[in-house]
Amino acid sequence: MTEQILKKIENKEYNVGIIGLGYVGLPLMWTFFNNGFKVTGFDIDPQKIEAFEKGKSYLKHFSDDDFKRMTGSGLVSITTDFSRIPEVDCILMCVPTPLDGHREPDMSYVVNTVETVAPYMRKGQLIVLESTTYPGTTDEIITPICEKATGLKSGKDFYVAYSPEREDPGNPDFTTGTIPKVVGADGEDALKIALALYGAVIVKTVPVSNNRTAEAVKLLENIFRSVNIALVNELKVVFQEMDIDVHEVIEAASTKPFGFMKFTPGPGLGGHCIPIDPFYLTWKAREFGVNTRFIELAGEVNTSMPHYVIKRTTEALNSRKKAVNGSKILIIGLSYKPNIDDVRESPTFVLMDILDKHGAEVSYYDPYVPVINPTREHAHWTGTRSIEWDEALIRKFDAVLISTNHRDIDYDSLREWSDLIIDTRNVYKDKELFGKQIIKA
Ligand SMILES: NC(=O)c1ccc[n+]([C@@H]2O[C@H](COP(=O)([O-])OP(=O)(O)OC[C@H]3O[C@@H](n4cnc5c(N)ncnc54)[C@H](O)[C@@H]3O)[C@@H](O)[C@H]2O)c1
Structure with a gap:
């Protein structure tokens, strides 16, 4: 199965799903689109969907024309309908990870997203968390919820990875495609697929041993x-x-x-x-x-x-x-x-x-x-x-x-x-x- 997936990525026949179209998800969608991939964006905010469909940018560093290029291309669609999850080959999650009122991690966006997505998942899909979070999140939250909802096994039937976003909005010197991307994964096959996917659109990928190491990399950068x-x-x-x-x-x-x-x-x-x-x-x-x-x-x-x-x-x-x-x-x-x-x-x-x-x-x-x-x-x-x-x-x-x-x-x-x-x-x-x-x- 892994070889087939890698071939699909190489031929750009791999459909990319992105969840959360904010400061991180939108530039990621733009990057895959500009490299010829078909992308489906998912968000719970109907205002974003409406703006997108009208070709009205909702982020300062994207123009209306950028939006129109995406909508007019036939390659990009965005939706609030999560029953379309089976259409995509991967699910890249870019949802918020704020602190709660007690300054503790508020994982509700991540948990809600994965609980919504998991029942629609199918064999062969790759799910990647990109949100910044504590070491352990992907293995302790994403994998168990997906396995429970689908009855499938991570690393065998579907693939799980973590790849932190390093977006720097407003920085004219770097875009999503020119910032090296750290990738950790649950097992060898998941790592191969995630590296191939990001490698197809990003200047350099940096594999690390596992998900929690990749999660720790992002925290080190921000703590530094x-x-x-x-x-x-x-x-x-x-x-x-x-x-x-x-x-x-x-x-x-x-x-x-x-x-x-x-x-x-x-x-x-x-x-x-x-x-x-x-x-x-x-x-x-x-x-x-x-x-x-x-x-x-x-x-x-x-x-x-x-x-x-x-x-x-x-x-x-x-x-x-x-x-x-x-x-x-x-x-x-x-x-x-x-x-x-x-x-x-x-x-x-x-x-x-x-x-x-x-x-x-x-x-x-x-x-x-x-x-x-x-x-x-x-x-x-x-x-x-x-x-x-x-x-x-x-x-x-x-x-x-x-x-x-x-x-x-x-x-x-x-x-x-x-x-x-x-x-x-x-x-x-x-x-x-x-x-x-x-x-x-
Ligand atoms: N903004 C940055 O510069 C930046 C840089 C690196 C990493 N990050 C990390 O990336 C993550 C996302 O940050 P952001 O700045 O893009 O946030 P954002 O608020 O701009 O975008 C998040 C999007 O997710 C959507 N969303 C929320 N819950 C959802 C759900 N259940 N299903 C689908 N969509 C949902 C929201 O409607 C919103 O459009 C965070 O973990 C953040 O720490 C952000």
């Missing part, structure tokens, strides 16, 4: 970032006290051609991955009686950063005989990183919440986020709109706080129009202004 970001955030505070510009230090250190990797401090940690994923390991490690002290410490440092920024803002206003209470404060950049519209876990929300709590009149400007859609934790901002980019309007603010440094913003005009700018992203380099008009935070 969380810990290093925490390190430069802590150094920022220390160097600030010593009147040393942390950015100058980092730039100079980056000239070392080995043994150093550049990380940049900021107002906190955002996004769907880095603030969340490390705690998947913390949770699982408890089962083994092990503590993850680095992860906890990094989390503590990173979540303290918005409070540090507010402290700097308060001091700056105070030096102008103003209080936060009653001040008009404009925040620049709502999304968690530049040049994208993703606001998940954005520390800007925390800044807005604290300022609001202290009585400031808070507004924001973000060309990527014209209006705030409902969020679970910051529901009171729902419907708030970005202000217009207007000189008279911007001049009225007591302080401007740059939280995210989108490239399409006219920072020179902003400096002309504002008396006080709190710069958390090193937008301004003119040292003469530091501590006067520009406060680094």
Whole structure:
């Protein structure tokens, strides 16, 4: 059976199924489509299906034309109808893995998906989890649910693999197809099939021993970032006290051609991955009686950063005989990183919440986020709109706080129009202004 499947992949007669068409699933669908594969996308969100069918992109880095190319090709269809699972040869799962209210893994999306899919599975199919998760998830959740629902055996009748997604939305240097893909699997045949499938569309595949190793690879990558970001955030505070510009230090250190990797401090940690994923390991490690002290410490440092920024803002206003209470404060950049519209876990929300709590009149400007859609934790901002980019309007603010440094913003005009700018992203380099008009935070 394995040889037949490999032949099908080689001939691009292999039908790809992708579940969850968000930031990860959609680029994956695009990649298979561009390589001539037939793809069926599954999602539970009818709005996504409707937008797709109308050729209206719902992610900033895809155009309407991209969507129309897919719909018009006859190669791609998307649906909420999971009874079509038997039509596809593989099922690539790209559903959310957030934390719950107690900051523990919320596996409900993964479990619901596999429970929905499993009754429709047939012999020979490959099921791959791509969502970020703790080591053990694929073997402990995916395989048993599929085996129970189908009466089939993993590795013999169907195949199970784990391959973490390394998507970096908004990064112009990499696309899904150019980022090497780590693959673990349940058995030799599953690994061969998964490697052939990804190898057909992705520049390089990296096989590892099993699913839990592949799951651990993804967590290492994200923990590495969380810990290093925490390190430069802590150094920022220390160097600030010593009147040393942390950015100058980092730039100079980056000239070392080995043994150093550049990380940049900021107002906190955002996004769907880095603030969340490390705690998947913390949770699982408890089962083994092990503590993850680095992860906890990094989390503590990173979540303290918005409070540090507010402290700097308060001091700056105070030096102008103003209080936060009653001040008009404009925040620049709502999304968690530049040049994208993703606001998940954005520390800007925390800044807005604290300022609001202290009585400031808070507004924001973000060309990527014209209006705030409902969020679970910051529901009171729902419907708030970005202000217009207007000189008279911007001049009225007591302080401007740059939280995210989108490239399409006219920072020179902003400096002309504002008396006080709190710069958390090193937008301004003119040292003469530091501590006067520009406060680094
Ligand atoms: N966004 C990133 O940059 C990124 C990068 C690497 C890894 N990841 C990981 O990839 C996974 C997916 O993240 P994302 O950013 O694409 O999430 P997302 O919220 O953008 O997309 C998830 C999609 O899954 C759909 N969905 C939810 N439950 C479903 C179900 N039961 N059946 C079918 N569809 C369902 C949602 O409607 C949504 O369209 C997460 O585990 C995340 O940690 C994300």
